[in-house]
Amino acid sequence: MQIQPILAALRKHRLATLLIALEIALACAVLCNACFMIASRLSMMHVDSGVDEGALATVQLTGYEPAKAADVDARAVAALRAVPGVQSVTLLNSIPFGMRRGTAGITTDAAGQHFGGVIEFYVGGAGSLRALGAQLIAGRAPQADDFHPFTGLLPGDAPIQITQALAEHLWPGANPLGKQIWLDKSHFRVVGVLKTLVRPDPPGWPTEQRAWAVFVPAQPGPFLTGSYLLRANPQDLPRVMRDALAAVTKAVPDVVIDREDSHTLIELRQKTFQNDRAMAGLLIGVIVALLGVTALGIVGLASFWVAQRRKQIGVRRALGATRGDILRYFQTENFLIVSFGIVLGMVLAYTINLLLMTHYELPRLPFFYLPIGALVLWGLGQLAVLGPALRAAAVPPVVATRTV
Amino acid sequence: MFGYYLELALRSMRRSPALTVLMVLAIGLGIGASMTMLTVLHVMTDDPLPGRSAHLYTPHLDPLPLNFKTDAMGTNPSQNLAWPDAMALLHAHHGVQQAAMAGGSVLVWPQRADLQPFYVDGHYTTHAFFAMFGVPFVEGSAWTDADDEAGAHVVVLAEALARKLFGTADAAGKTVRLGKLDYRVVGVTTDWAPKPLFYADASAKFYSDADQFFLPLADVLGSKLGDDELQISGNISGWSNFDGNLRDPSTTWIQFWVKLDTPAQVRAYQRFLVDYSAEQKSLGRYQRPPTNAKLYSLMGWLRHENLVPDDVKLQMWLALGFLGVAMLNIVALLLAKFLRRSGEISVRRAMGARKRDVFVQFGIESALIGVAGGLLGLGIAQVGLWSIRQRPDDYAHLASMDPSMLAGTVLLAIAASVLAGLLPAWRACRVPPALQLKTL
Numbered sequence: 001m002q003i004q005p006i007l008a009a010l011r012k013h014r015l016a017t018l019l020i021a022l023e024i025a026l027a028c029a030v031l032c033n034a035c036f037m038i039a040s041r042l043s044m045m046h047v048d049s050g051v052d053e054g055a056l057a058t059v060q061l062t063g064y065e066p067a068k069a070a071d072v073d074a075r076a077v078a079a080l081r082a083v084p085g086v087q088s089v090t091l092l093n094s095i096p097f098g099m100r101r102g103t104a105g106i107t108t109d110a111a112g113q114h115f116g117g118v119i120e121f122y123v124g125g126a127g128s129l130r131a132l133g134a135q136l137i138a139g140r141a142p143q144a145d146d147f148h149p150f151t152g153l154l155p156g157d158a159p160i161q162i163t164q165a166l167a168e169h170l171w172p173g174a175n176p177l178g179k180q181i182w183l184d185k186s187h188f189r190v191v192g193v194l195k196t197l198v199r200p201d202p203p204g205w206p207t208e209q210r211a212w213a214v215f216v217p218a219q220p221g222p223f224l225t226g227s228y229l230l231r232a233n234p235q236d237l238p239r240v241m242r243d244a245l246a247a248v249t250k251a252v253p254d255v256v257i258d259r260e261d262s263h264t265l266i267e268l269r270q271k272t273f274q275n276d277r278a279m280a281g282l283l284i285g286v287i288v289a290l291l292g293v294t295a296l297g298i299v300g301l302a303s304f305w306v307a308q309r310r311k312q313i314g315v316r317r318a319l320g321a322t323r324g325d326i327l328r329y330f331q332t333e334n335f336l337i338v339s340f341g342i343v344l345g346m347v348l349a350y351t352i353n354l355l356l357m358t359h360y361e362l363p364r365l366p367f368f369y370l371p372i373g374a375l376v377l378w379g380l381g382q383l384a385v386l387g388p389a390l391r392a393a394a395v396p397p398v399v400a401t402r403t404v
Numbered sequence: 405m406f407g408y409y410l411e412l413a414l415r416s417m418r419r420s421p422a423l424t425v426l427m428v429l430a431i432g433l434g435i436g437a438s439m440t441m442l443t444v445l446h447v448m449t450d451d452p453l454p455g456r457s458a459h460l461y462t463p464h465l466d467p468l469p470l471n472f473k474t475d476a477m478g479t480n481p482s483q484n485l486a487w488p489d490a491m492a493l494l495h496a497h498h499g500v501q502q503a504a505m506a507g508g509s510v511l512v513w514p515q516r517a518d519l520q521p522f523y524v525d526g527h528y529t530t531h532a533f534f535a536m537f538g539v540p541f542v543e544g545s546a547w548t549d550a551d552d553e554a555g556a557h558v559v560v561l562a563e564a565l566a567r568k569l570f571g572t573a574d575a576a577g578k579t580v581r582l583g584k585l586d587y588r589v590v591g592v593t594t595d596w597a598p599k600p601l602f603y604a605d606a607s608a609k610f611y612s613d614a615d616q617f618f619l620p621l622a623d624v625l626g627s628k629l630g631d632d633e634l635q636i637s638g639n640i641s642g643w644s645n646f647d648g649n650l651r652d653p654s655t656t657w658i659q660f661w662v663k664l665d666t667p668a669q670v671r672a673y674q675r676f677l678v679d680y681s682a683e684q685k686s687l688g689r690y691q692r693p694p695t696n697a698k699l700y701s702l703m704g705w706l707r708h709e710n711l712v713p714d715d716v717k718l719q720m721w722l723a724l725g726f727l728g729v730a731m732l733n734i735v736a737l738l739l740a741k742f743l744r745r746s747g748e749i750s751v752r753r754a755m756g757a758r759k760r761d762v763f764v765q766f767g768i769e770s771a772l773i774g775v776a777g778g779l780l781g782l783g784i785a786q787v788g789l790w791s792i793r794q795r796p797d798d799y800a801h802l803a804s805m806d807p808s809m810l811a812g813t814v815l816l817a818i819a820a821s822v823l824a825g826l827l828p829a830w831r832a833c834r835v836p837p838a839l840q841l842k843t844l
Contacts (some may be wrong), residue, residue, distance in 0.1 A: 297733035304740035
């Protein structure tokens with residue numbers, strides 16, 4: 001296939017060629033960045049929580065004084081344990097994808113000079129870490145004598161289990177067991193390492209900080225009350241949830257059940273990522289519309305060129321070109337224009353990505369998005385020009401003999 | 405000539421229906437997407453109190469210690485006022501009207517047996533709040549200055565809450581249990597909800613639902629902020645340990661708004677703030693320069709707070725990029741369409757039309773396509789805004805078009821297509837007539 005005649009023909013229609021190339025370039029740039037944003041959101045939505053979500057639910061009580069905590073907890077836990085199907089009822093202050101009660105900044109030295117980051121403290125009563133189902137990869141789980149009563153936000157001193165991600169950040173390459181972290185006057189010693197445990201609110205944090213959490217054992221009391229973690233069989237869980245809420249309403253009528261935050265963990269997870277699902281849906285819609293408009297533009301312009309060059313096509317056919325030759329001619333022409341547009345588009349995509357990085361703190365576009373964008377647009381261009389090209393190929397040679 | 409060109413344009417649109425549909429579709433989609441996002445942007449940056457916002461100002465003082473560093477969470481205590489500062493500004497009476505306020509939520513214990521207790525959002529404020537912001541009352545009135553001083557247990561309810569509790573908006577004189585205490589209802593306001601809720605704490609959501617109750621600010625001083633008491637929904641931050649005493653001079657949680665009518669009053673108030681800061685510095689309480697004290701106008705404050713979330717801005721740029729692609733599309737298609745009619749143009753030129761006339765003819769044709777595309781875009785934008793209203797974002801329920809945006813849609817569509825048609829029209833009017841006439 002000779003490229004020279006095609007280029008010579010395109011030189012006669014410089015303006016239209018340039019316009020289509022620009023359109024492809026803009027479409028490529030928007031496509032690459034939008035796909036990258038969708039991929040980031042989707043990967044965030046699929047974050048590994050580290051807990052057995054399908055088997056867990058939470059009931060949240062509120063509206064009572066701390067002095068009544070022991071009484072309320074005793075009645076509520078007894079009522080919840082009596083619900084058939086419930087395997088365990090434990091107290092946990094923060095719930096993955098749910099209530100957030102233990103977010104604080106820590107330091108790795110007693111003087112408070114080395115800031116370690118803002119992490120989530122999961123303060124839980126006996127049995128709560130086991131109920132979560134978080135996997136322990138080093139060290140030990142909480143033991144019976146680790147659980148002490150406390151006042152304020154956190155216990156003043158406790159042995160903790162830390163996630164691997166946080167350990168890697170605080171002490172890269174070193175064994176975290178035995179290391180300590182400080183929060184004001186409270187200090188904690190690492191005795192176990194968890195594979196991962198997601199924070200209650202992953203969308204608000206950068207990717208690497210989404211699993212910065214520690215588990216602090218403590219005894220339920222006025223400062224660890226009203227937030228219950230229920231574990232049951234995944235099949236029983238919906239019924240157990242309904243029965244649990246009814247049981248608590250009957251057993252402790254003088255407190256308020258926070259129905260908005262009392263759900264199964266799967267429901268809480270869906271609510272947490274609602275926004276991101278909506279954004280991903282919007283981006284997909286825009287991409288589809290964008291590709292549609294680009295394709296329609298190519299179809300329109302190609303049809304016009306075919307109509308304009310009818311005589312020329314007829315002459316070529318009369319001189320011996322087959323239908324396949326004509327078809328290939330138009331497809332190659334389209335391929336050249338789209339390639340030109342893609343080259344411009346790559347540059348534009350990276351420029352736009354740099355702008356997004358500086359103004360909106362988005363991550364850098366990985367390189368493999370560009371070949372993917374190129375392939376999609378090449379395919380789109382070829383499909384779009386197929387219709388007009390087939391019509392061109394159907395031009396009979398006799399057109400060459402007519403003067404009109 | 406305008407009617408003639410219009411007829412020509414309509415005829416040519418009918419002659420090539422496929423091309424016309426393609427162009428109208430492209431413009432419609434581009435305009436629809438852009439207008440959806442521009443409408444959202446418009447409602448988020450709109451004037452919440454048209455007619456009054458020009459006279460409302462918010463003072464900000466800088467009581468922070470010299471060596472204060474914002475912590476990892478990024479809260480800046482100087483965004484709010486501490487109790488002693490707020491009371492000093494209030495009692496100085498330097499503005500025409502002034503009010504101190506803080507956002508709050510409280511547990512309502514309804515007397516009706518069929519209602520469970522529930523939390524509502526509202527504001528603790530001083531009595532001038534209602535007159536200053538022009539809050540309309542359905543019944544009763546605000547409380548008095550004496551109530552403010554004494555910390556009386558009175559409350560003003562919004563109409564929706566009054567109806568929910570008592571079945572009717574006629575609630576003045578009744579009592580309602582909020583938290584641990586009983587409060588007497590002195591007034592019921594209409595469902596007043598300025599968008600955005602500009603007087604809320606900067607860290608609270610500006611687009612949250614309207615306030616359902618108003619209590620005297622002094623009432624919250626006695627609360628320990630427990631679950632079953634009056635709570636503050638906003639930042640309580642400071643630079644020394646907070647021990648629960650809301651009168652603490654180093655803990656800020658109060659917002660302050662003042663009404664100033666003339667520029668001279670605005671300047672006088674700015675001087676007053678600087679003088680007050682200098683006085684506090686000489687007393688040893690403030691450490692930073694007195695000139696750090698600022699006075700923001702309402703719209704200036706909204707701009708300073710940079711209300712529009714990044715997500716919304718990104719979506720707007722995406723929509724505008726889409727419009728750009730659609731416009732490039734239109735340019736190419738219009739070029740094809742106009743150049744195809746070279747013969748017709750040549751006949752017109754031969755009969756005496758100037759290049760200018762041909763240009764205007766094609767300009768009108770582009771504008772007609774713009775009108776059609778604009779109407780389609782309006783429909784698509786309404787669908788887009790409906791889908792945004794279903795979203796869980798707190799600004800979502802505001803997304804709807806007001807008349808100015810509706811007109812703006814069609815105007816944008818016409819402008820975009822006329823712009824897109826400029827290049828093709830210019831190329832078309834330069835076609836040499838003699839060449840084309842020969843091949844006719």
